[in-house]
Amino acid sequence: MRPSSDVRPQPGRSRPPRNAAGIARRLRVLGACAAVIAASSLIGGIYGLRIGTNGNLIQMAPLSGHIRQAFRITRLIEKRFAEPVDWNAAMYEGAIPAMLATLDPHSTFLSPEEFLQMREQERGSYAGVGVQIDSFGDKAVIDFPFPGTPAFEAGILPGDTIELVDGEPVEGQDLLTVANRIKGPPGTTVRLSLSREGADEWIEAVAVRNVIPRSTVPVQMLFKDGTGYLRVTSFGEKTSADVGEALRRLQAKGMSGLLLDLRHNKGGLLSAGVQVASQFLEKGQSVVSHRGRSSPERRYNAESADPDLDYPVVVLVNCQSASASEIVAGALQDHDRALIAGSNTFGKGMVQSVFALPESSGMVLTTARYYSPSGRLIQRPYERITASEYFSEPCSKHFQPEQGTVRLTDMGRKVYEFGGIAPDVQVEEPARSATQRLIERRRIVERFVAQLRSRGHTMLREETPSPGLLERLLRYCAANGIPTRAVQPEDRQYLLRALTTQMHISYFDYDEGMRIKATYDPVVLHARSLLEQAAHLMTAKLGTIS
Secondary structure (H helix, E strand, C coil), X not given: XXXXXXXXXXXXXXXXXXXXXXXXXXXXXXXXHHHHHHHHHHHHCCCCEEECCCCCEEECCCCCHHHHHHHHHHHHHHHXXXXXXXXHHHHHHHHHHHHHHCCCCCCEEEXXXXXXXXXHHHHCCCEECCEEEEEECCEEEEEEECCCCHHHHCCCCCCCEEEEECCEECXXXXXXXXXXXXXXXXXXXXXXXXXXXXXCCCEEEEEECECCCCCCCCEEEECCCCEEEEXXXXXXXCHHHHHHHHHHHHHHCCCCEEEEECCCCCCECHHHHHHHHHCCCCCCCEEEEEEECCEEEEEEECCCXXXXXXCCEEEEECCCCCCHHHXXXXXXXXXXXXXXXXXXXXXXXXXXXXXXXXXXEEEEEEEEEEECCCCCECCCCCCCCCXXXXXXXXXXXXXXXXXXXXXXXXXXXXXXXXXXXCCCEECCCCCCCHHHHHHHHCCHHHHHHHHHHHCCCCCCCCCCCCHHHHHHHHHHHHHCCCCHHHCCHHHHHHHHXXXXXXXXXHHCCHHHHHHHHHHHCHHHHXXXXXXXXXXXHHHHHHHHHC
16 A cells, blocks of 8 residues: 555465474574563562452463473573663563564554554544645655545645755655654644645645545446446445435435455454444344354344345455455355456455553554355465565465365355455456556556646536557656557557546546546456346345245
8 A cells, every 4th residue: 555644564386384484483482482481470579470350369370392392591681681672672672572473463562652643643643735645756645635635625636746845855764754744633734835736936835634534435326327336445434324324315216236345455443343244234134253263153034124135236446355345245145235346356354453561562452253144265275475465465466365165155065264355257357568558557547647638628517538549658657768669559548548647637637537447447447247147146045035
């Protein structure tokens, strides 16, 4: 994810661990345990006893063999190490993070700074101006301001380069540092000095920081054929209400079928996922369950009293659809309510709980796992791959999750566990050519549109760039090291789509650009053709019920 000034960043292929890596892993675990024990002994006085809330001493369970050995090593380090031991550093910088890293890819340690940031975001005590920033060389560039935010109202435009924040330069600083400098308490001001394509002098923009209200359903529209389209970017407290309101508006306009786009949606609140799924299911139908070693099984059922089940639904997913997105897609698939289209989802089916630790730090710990209504375990295996492989595998070119235990949908269709949610219909995203990737890296289209605006070019909503404007863009490509001969016909189509999208983002706002993009998105176009198949699924289900 690109940093924002307002943010709070399949049975997979099995690989046997290398011997060296396995040995190193065991040593890290042992060292982690040792440091934790050492810190515990320093905090509690005597390991094996702790003081209860009523002041009494409570005898703890006997030490296991591994813990006993780690404790001995810790005492040996304490007595014989050449320098005094900083046990706080050993614990908070080494022990706990290393130990959690051996458990699973999602359990993690939060430093005091990270834990404080998370708490501040929960309380809404810190805010920003509503921009997403990206890097271009050693510069921080405005990707876009979010609609209706202080940055948008201050006239900040996509492509503006941040030169100074409150008079201090930012060149060479990483994006997170720049984003944190823009953030601050609500009601305070921040001054951004910006360089802009075609402008001789820097632009001075003053914005008042605020808690940024951002809808998780930014794109909602009705195609001319009656197909509704909703893009849900994450699952937050207001997502269900926003989805419900959008559905009512689309139905009032005569919606005959729905595309629910969950691509790149990495999840969010479990409750929000349950509430969104409830709007497409009969009351009482199972949505998801979770259970863990110390967490009793809990089931979540559809809550809507009167859902509208009269229209077909196609749910779009891809390799970055995770967690709550997989809960929604899995529930609608298991109950044969929707046709799932796209590519395999990420396979993140873990419940994380956050615990406060001493020294103002925190810990995110996996406490349970999610199961779809048919009993599918959503989480994919991670035991024999590295963390980097785990996070990158689902989107790798040749990734194919293994098929685990067979489960059955309500109508008896076969679905498989261990691989996230497999689509009913595979719809691949268009592959990007080397030229297209180079155009993106050099921000050719964004820079060209910024130049257009600086030279007074105007446009209308839903306007498609003229052939002459596309030719100008091609000449701009050549002037920036991308020769015309390298641009193939498929690249021209890509450039036309990218230009149309970026112009609507720059001249209107980001959400308008995403709405325009959806009208010619090849995956969306394919999904629209699948609504008839989704309608047949509904008909077959009704026949089964009757």
